[in-house]
Amino acid sequence: MIYLKLFYEFAKIGLFSVGGGLATLPFLKSLGTDTGWFTPADLANMLAVSESTPGAIGVNMATYVGFRVASIPGAVCATLGLITPCVAVILIVAHMLKRFQQNRFVKNAFYALRPASTGLIASAGMGVAAIAILTLDKFSQTGNLLDVVDWRALVLAAALFFAMRKIKWHPVVFIGISAVIGVLFHFGS
Amino acid sequence: MSEFFDLFFTFSRIGVLTFGGGYAMLPILQREVVETKKWVNDDELTDYYAIGQCTPGIIAVNTATFIGCRRKGIAGGIVATLGLVFPALIIITAIAAFLQNFAELRVVKDAFAAVRVCVCVLILNAVIKLGKNSIKDRFTLLIFFCITLLAFFTDLSPILWVVLAAVAGILVKGGKHE
Numbered sequence: 001m002i003y004l005k006l007f008y009e010f011a012k013i014g015l016f017s018v019g020g021g022l023a024t025l026p027f028l029k030s031l032g033t034d035t036g037w038f039t040p041a042d043l044a045n046m047l048a049v050s051e052s053t054p055g056a057i058g059v060n061m062a063t064y065v066g067f068r069v070a071s072i073p074g075a076v077c078a079t080l081g082l083i084t085p086c087v088a089v090i091l092i093v094a095h096m097l098k099r100f101q102q103n104r105f106v107k108n109a110f111y112a113l114r115p116a117s118t119g120l121i122a123s124a125g126m127g128v129a130a131i132a133i134l135t136l137d138k139f140s141q142t143g144n145l146l147d148v149v150d151w152r153a154l155v156l157a158a159a160l161f162f163a164m165r166k167i168k169w170h171p172v173v174f175i176g177i178s179a180v181i182g183v184l185f186h187f188g189s
Numbered sequence: 190m191s192e193f194f195d196l197f198f199t200f201s202r203i204g205v206l207t208f209g210g211g212y213a214m215l216p217i218l219q220r221e222v223v224e225t226k227k228w229v230n231d232d233e234l235t236d237y238y239a240i241g242q243c244t245p246g247i248i249a250v251n252t253a254t255f256i257g258c259r260r261k262g263i264a265g266g267i268v269a270t271l272g273l274v275f276p277a278l279i280i281i282t283a284i285a286a287f288l289q290n291f292a293e294l295r296v297v298k299d300a301f302a303a304v305r306v307c308v309c310v311l312i313l314n315a316v317i318k319l320g321k322n323s324i325k326d327r328f329t330l331l332i333f334f335c336i337t338l339l340a341f342f343t344d345l346s347p348i349l350w351v352v353l354a355a356v357a358g359i360l361v362k363g364g365k366h367e
Binding site for chain 2: 012014015016017018022024025026027030033041044045047048049050051053054055056058059060063064067068072075076079082083085086087089090091093094100105108109110111112113114115116117118119120121122123124125126127128129131132133153156157160161164171174175177178179180181182183185186187188189
């Protein structure tokens, strides 16, 4: 039953992702590998769409994946799956607000959970970089070290990195600019 | 009943107005929930946000559940959360349906190839920003590097790394206060 599986998989993600929308990324990457529902390239595209549309990134990602796998009912099941554990945990915690916040075991667990979550996001980012900037399949064919990296992509990445440091525009603007550059310079080929 | 409608539509509006999730949502929450509706005050909102960050799940969802729960108990928490995710459900479904039909076009492929590069940089920036808050000493730095490498080079579920990190935090820091 695909709908139950979507609900269950996203409930797990909702329960174990700590620290906001991007924290769902490593879980989604592993879900894509296990189920074959989407490729890492699909995932990067979904992330771009989720960042460029209104709403919480994690919710957008769940809706997108759910729709890709099983159309509109799939989108609903994945989204409800994602939010169910969050709602349950908060409804429990809401009754013991202060005690929860000051509990030393909770504090110490989160002291280590936050860098772990950052590390998980970093590893997911490396996964995206491997398909967006590296061209390992070309390298394995030619054996030429210069073919390891897609140089145009690397230049674009460096330019974007420095532009984002200087100009505090919303990410959606940079995503839009990148799309235009991609079309003008035929990044897909 | 009208209060439930109010919760649903207020959080729907917040969902539509927020671009980029969790952290981008705080100023909009402040305007809608604190200044316009006066449902909670600034201090309470900051508290909820802090708790949203240290409970599992999506921060925006956690905060919506919290405020809804404060207003109207469990049903209120559920209604506010459904309001928050409702616009995303419609917008994303429309975009996903559109892209499914046009994904093979050359222009879409070219655009997304470059957009993926942009996504890498956005993730890198997020890691730098999160790292500044989460990596505080040698122990947290060690956790960061171990989890990054383990998650990248093995195919094990991230759930394992999350649980291990939580256990490591409790074992290493013990019952001590920070």
